[in-house]
Amino acid sequence: MFLNQFLLLAAILFCIGVYGVLARKNGVLVLMSIELILNAVNINLVAFGAYWHVNDMANVSGQVFALFVIAVAAAEVGVGLALVLLIYRNRQSIDIDDVDMLKG
Amino acid sequence: MLALLVAQNIAFYIIAALMVVGAIRVVTTPNVMHAALWLVLVLSGAAAQYILLAAEFVAITQVLVYLGAIIVLFLFGIMLTRAKTGNDDDLDNKKSAKFIGAGIGVLLLGLMSYSLIDGFKDTEFGDLMVQRTAEVSDSIFSTYLLPFEVLSVLLLAALIGAIVIARRD
Numbered sequence: 001m002f003l004n005q006f007l008l009l010a011a012i013l014f015c016i017g018v019y020g021v022l023a024r025k026n027g028v029l030v031l032m033s034i035e036l037i038l039n040a041v042n043i044n045l046v047a048f049g050a051y052w053h054v055n056d057m058a059n060v061s062g063q064v065f066a067l068f069v070i071a072v073a074a075a076e077v078g079v080g081l082a083l084v085l086l087i088y089r090n091r092q093s094i095d096i097d098d099v100d101m102l103k104g
Numbered sequence: 105m106l107a108l109l110v111a112q113n114i115a116f117y118i119i120a121a122l123m124v125v126g127a128i129r130v131v132t133t134p135n136v137m138h139a140a141l142w143l144v145l146v147l148s149g150a151a152a153q154y155i156l157l158a159a160e161f162v163a164i165t166q167v168l169v170y171l172g173a174i175i176v177l178f179l180f181g182i183m184l185t186r187a188k189t190g191n192d193d194d195l196d197n198k199k200s201a202k203f204i205g206a207g208i209g210v211l212l213l214g215l216m217s218y219s220l221i222d223g224f225k226d227t228e229f230g231d232l233m234v235q236r237t238a239e240v241s242d243s244i245f246s247t248y249l250l251p252f253e254v255l256s257v258l259l260l261a262a263l264i265g266a267i268v269i270a271r272r273d
Contacts, residue, residue, distance in 0.1 A: 001112055002227065002228055005120075006157070007220045011217055013124070015210070018208065019206055019208070023206070025197050029195060032140065032178065036127055047157060050159060054230040054233065055230075060243045067244070070166065071255050074169055075258060078262050081266075082269040
């Protein structure tokens with residue numbers, strides 16, 4: 001297996017996630033696209049970690065960083081969905097476009 | 105050994121194709137609930153890729169945290185915001201914004217693939233060894249002890265923050 005297989009898969013997922021963040025209007029769907037981006041990064045981290053592990057058996061940094069990213073992603077989704085719920089409660093809609101009160 | 109490599113490659117390409125199709129459906133489907141269910145496909149595909157990379161602990165954590173917790177959170181979020189259960193035409197930005205988004209995505213993909221193919225050409229993995237969970241825990245609780253503790257404080261802060269933000273009073 002080539003290292004590039006995994007890196008290119010992650011690049012494709014990352015770009016699809018970026019498109020989702022830019023093209024979607026619904027708050028929950030934007031959060032889902034962010035999950036896609038975080039997963040792409042995780043695939044990269046684990047792939048590089050496995051590549052490094054072959055030469056240096058004691059080194060599993062790639063996996064540890066991937067675990068940290070998963071934990072931070074969980075925290076991010078919790079706070080993000082709480083914010084979306086608050087926006088829905090105040091405005092009866094979760095369109096990101098409508099949240100423009102700071103625009104003046 | 106060769107047969108194993110061929111099997112790994114076939115498995116990789118099948119799972120990768122499923123993941124890409126699922127990801128595209130997540131960002132294009134007109135039904136919010138279906139987007140969450142397509143996301144399940146992408147996340148479990150990622151878990152399968154971790155197994156192919158011999159990283160079993162991350163794969164199991166992916167299933168537990170993403171499929172077990174985050175997807176359920178998303179479904180709760182969708183239901184609590186009373187999204188339409190059927191198709192909804194009002195999920196996307198207007199056409200021009202979508203074109204610009206697609207342009208940026210394709211541009212980014214071209215740039216990244218060029219640099220990846222140029223930089224890593226045909227680097228191979230060599231003989232992948234199973235990265236045992238004991239090694240991972242040794243690493244977390246020695247080298248990465250401080251980030252681990254900071255992370256647990258961050259999770260606590262996020263938990264309290266989410267409760268304070270979302271409660272009704």
